[in-house]
Amino acid sequence: MRRKSTSSSSQPGFDLDSFLTETSQAVNQALDRFLPRATTRPATIHKAMRYSLFAGGKRMRPALCLAAAQACGGSFGSAMPLACAVECIHTYSLVHDDLPGMDNDDFRRGKPTSHKVFGEGIAILAGDALLTQAFEIAAQCQGWPRYSPQAIVLEIARASGSLQLIAGQVADLEGEGQALSATQLRYIHERKTSALLCCSTRLGGMSANCTPAQLEALTAFGYHVGLAFQVIDDILDVTQTSEKLGKTAGKDTKAQKATYPSILGLDKSRKIAAALTEKAFAALAPFKGKAAALEALAQYLLKRDR
Numbered sequence: 163m164r165r166k167s168t169s170s171s172s173q174p175g176f177d178l179d180s181f182l183t184e185t186s187q188a189v190n191q192a193l194d195r196f197l198p199r200a201t202t203r204p205a206t207i208h209k210a211m212r213y214s215l216f217a218g219g220k221r222m223r224p225a226l227c228l229a230a231a232q233a234c235g236g237s238f239g240s241a242m243p244l245a246c247a248v249e250c251i252h253t254y255s256l257v258h259d260d261l262p263g264m265d266n267d268d269f270r271r272g273k274p275t276s277h278k279v280f281g282e283g284i285a286i287l288a289g290d291a292l293l294t295q296a297f298e299i300a301a302q303c304q305g306w307p308r309y310s311p312q313a314i315v316l317e318i319a320r321a322s323g324s325l326q327l328i329a330g331q332v333a334d335l336e337g338e339g340q341a342l343s344a345t346q347l348r349y350i351h352e353r354k355t356s357a358l359l360c361c362s363t364r365l366g367g368m369s370a371n372c373t374p375a376q377l378e379a380l381t382a383f384g385y386h387v388g389l390a391f392q393v394i395d396d397i398l399d400v401t402q403t404s405e406k407l408g409k410t411a412g413k414d415t416k417a418q419k420a421t422y423p424s425i426l427g428l429d430k431s432r433k434i435a436a437a438l439t440e441k442a443f444a445a446l447a448p449f450k451g452k453a454a455a456l457e458a459l460a461q462y463l464l465k466r467d468r
């Protein structure tokens with residue numbers, strides 16, 4: 163997968179391209195091990211789960227998880243089950259988001275959506291199975307002195323439940339065609355996007371048995387990166403082609419969705435994304451230079467073009 167150059171990263175010595183290549187490959191291999199084989203009965207559901215999971219996502223949530231583990235002196239190996247769990251949750255949310263009853267989209271990750279290939283019923287079940295798979299993977303983690311497997315499962319359940327991820331989707335659906343304020347939009351972004359990105363970052367720290375102060379710093383980092391991520395996503399929706407994004411561009415305007423560009427314009431939206439990223443950088447101060455990967459990721463997410 164070709165990536166935009168990251169040479170503007172605030173830690174010039176850090177090779178983000180190599181980091182992303184290494185983490186994506188390791189995550190793909192681990193996911194392949196965690197999931198039932200495509201031939202395992204009933205084969206249709208396992209084919210559908212694998213189809214969406216291996217369709218070519220950017221693996222940003224796992225990358226944040228692994229980078230956070232590294233910042234706290236942990237290992238990729240310890241963090242890997244949690245990185246895989248968040249990618250399963252994320253993929254489930256995309257499969258369901260694309261369904262006719264939600265955004266009704268035909269393309270995702272550069273391929274026809276799950277319901278286009280397998281039919282609506284199997285797509286719903288594939289999303290359900292990916293969500294459940296995430297908890298199966300996370301529940302098998304070793305646990306750490308400060309963070310039991312129960313604490314890890316609770317962390318993921320809270321981020322993906324009806325107060326966060328689902329709440330964001332509900333507000334997003336109910337907000338279609340409405341003139342939302344910037345505050346209402348922030349509520350949606352905090353939940354539908356930032357919650358899982360923040361959870362991914364926190365889980366990485368937890369897998370390194372991070373201190374409460376480190377967890378607090380990772381929370382502030384993940385929260386702001388998550389918000390910036392959605393502002394950029396909204397900008398890309400109006401500035402990029404469907405081919406580039408691997409999903410249908412211009413959907414927000416068509417669905418009459420309030421976005422930062424529609425409320426505040428592109429220039430102001432770009433400034434907001436940059437300011438949010440600055441806040442994310444500031445949160446990394448306690449790591450005293452040990453968070454090069456997190457810093458480079460935040461910069462990359464701000465500058466991304468897909």
Ligand code: GRG
Nearest residue numbers: 219220221222255256258259327331354355395
């Ligand atoms: C639970 C049905 C349901 C939905 C929850 C996450 C979500 C709400 C809906 C998914 C669609 C959406 C626009 C989510 C916001 C987060 C976002 C911008 C997702 C796209 O993430 P990328 O760009 O995707 O990391 P890839 O494909 O690269 O992994």
